Amino acid sequence: MSFKTLTMSLFAGTMLAGASVAAPLQVAIDSSPAGLDPHLITAFNSVVIVQNNIYEGLTAIAQDLSVVPALAESWTISEDGKTYTFKLAAGVTFHDGTAFDAEDVAASIRRVQSADIASPLASRVTPITSINIVDPLTIELGMDAPFAPILTSLSTVAIVPAEAETNKEALQQVPVGTGPFKFVEWQPNGFIRLEANADYRVAGKPSLEGVTFNFVPESATRQVGVTSGQYHLLPGIDPATALQLQGQPNVTVEETRDLSYTLIGMNAERAPFTDARVREAVNYALNRDEIIQGALFGAGVPAGPLSPALVNWAIDTSEYACYTQDVEKAKALLAEAGVTTPVKVTMPVLPRQDVRDIAQVVQQQLAAVGIEVELVNQEIGQFVQDWRNSNFDMFASANGGSPDPDEYFYRTFRTGGSTNVFKYSDAEIDSWLDAGRSETDAAARKATYDEVQTKLACQGPAAHIAYGNYFTAVNAAVQGFEIYANGRLTSLVDVTLN
Incomplete structure (x- = not known):
């Protein structure tokens, strides 16, 4: 038979x-x-x-957002917190029949770190400064300083065959995982x-x-x-x-x-958004509750920089003054920044119905303070390309959240971060983000990320809109x-x- x-x-x-x-x-x-390359994709339909x-990481995220073993069966941490030793699962093969071992792990991390590959995940593994293959099923990852979110970060780094390390095209059309x-x-x-x-x-x-x-x-x-x-x-x-x-x-x-959120992004290298007062004015112009009712049928809550699902990290949005709509305050801030209104900008829109609906409400709200927005509807490939190339004044999109604040904040708002398409640079934010990823005391990390949230909420390059259901x-x-x-x-x- x-x-x-x-x-x-x-x-x-x-x-x-x-x-x-x-x-x-x-x-x-x-x-x-x-595309389907796990180290390059950003769009929901790819992820x-x-x-x-198709792919797995060394670790995985459970339904309760805890970190659990995946291709790594177990790990140990050195006393100084700078070296992680992973024992890999035995007998694992890739879909093409080749055996999985520590060399594939090493190659995958190097691939994500590579400037030539230009992975949007790069910031999640930049603290890894040494990779030591102990034996085929044991690998040591070393860092110059403790990196608190490393286990969470590694859950997002898919392990690919070592042969793909320098090839930017092979996995986009034909993915090979474990x-x-x-x-x-x-x-x-x-x-x-x-x-x-x-x-x-x-x-x-x-x-x-x-x-x-x-x-x-x-x-x-x-x-x-x-x-x-x-x-x-x-x-x-x-x-x-x-x-x-x-x-x-x-x-x-x-x-x-x-954990994902909708946002309005602003290019910090293009006028008028080079001025923090203009970005703050955008926030004062928005009525997030109205957006949630009109575009999301009430299924969501106003978004701060972190999801309220992260109960140990997120600040309540009621603490942000700019989250109370104030049209006159927005106009005053624009005047202080020397902006002559009306000012005309374009906004590419992610081709997703909820984002399109949000963009239309935002367009109306910004018009009330003198910011005239032209919505640009694109297919997903063009939108992602323009987003990655920072080819926008503003954009309306959605982004995936993470269980640890570092995974979102560092790559997105750190100067030179791998998804800092806003071209945003702030020395104070940089210093907090550097401290947050190396600090191992939970209370100290919380205090640091409270500072980050407070500054980004009103003056950052992303006006966070809603965490939906x-x-x-x-x-x-x-x-x-x-x-x-x-x-x-x-x-x-x-x-x-x-």
Whole structure:
């Protein structure tokens, strides 16, 4: 009996018995990803496909946002906090059949650090100054000073084959990882198909035959598909879609507080946003509650620099004076900065419905203080390219959050940070961020990041808008799915279909 015949026989038998089946999971997303290289991608539709499905890191983030082992089974920390020794899982292979070992870990970290690769993750591993391969399954990472968030940061650095270290193109179209699902096919404007990794390091996992990510631009089509069972999962849906699917037969809308946030970015090297008073004026012009009601149907809370989900870190937004809308104050600040109104600027908009809706409300609110905004709608590839090249006056977007403040703040607001597309530079912020990543005392770190939040909230280059509720629509055939606040589909490894 062929493998295909055997699979079909098992499928029929389990369907008759009403048990779970090892069938492909059908996921619907709104567009094709811009690429699949885990060290280069930034867009949601890329990340949701590759992270934790195709690729794994040394560590992983659990549903409660704690750090857990992944490709590293365990680790020890030196007494001075500067050296971490990782014991790697044995018997792991990449999807191309090659063995995984410490050299792949070393090459992956060097790749993310490489200026030629220009990874947006680079700031997360810059403190690593030495890499010592002790043996094929043991690796030491050394630093010149303690780096408090290292275990969290390493969860975001996918391990790729060592052969890809200097190749910037190979993994964008054909990813090769160690995760529970391996890449099979990419049909442009159609789908990306993954199949179960039969040699996955966790025995008996995954239960699914595979996962197909279907590119379905029309929201209505995705909604009909998940209710009919054509699609099993709609990850990261906007609040309007979530509202429409609530109570629909055969569908559950899973919900959690999102670590991701929406924002209005400002180019600190382009007038008038070179002046901190102008950036502060933008914040005073905004009414975040109105934006949340109008664009997110009330499903969210005003966003400070850190998500309220990070209960040990985030300052309540009520403490920020600029979060109380004051049109006259905004006009006064613009006048102090010497800005003649009306001033005209352009704003590229991330092609996502909630962000488009937010941008329209922001456009109206800024017009009231004399900032006339032209919205520029782009496809995702062009938006990401302009974002990375700092080719904007302002932009409207969404960004993924992190369990540790350093992961967001350092790469985004540190001078020269790997995602500091704002071209923002502030010596005081730099000194706080340097201290925050090397400080190991929890109370001292908290005090440092309180300073960072307070300054960035009103005068930084990002006007944080909202932390929404993160929604995923799940068809009744799906069992074992768990929603993660970081937006990853980590639980697919445990999912079955009835």
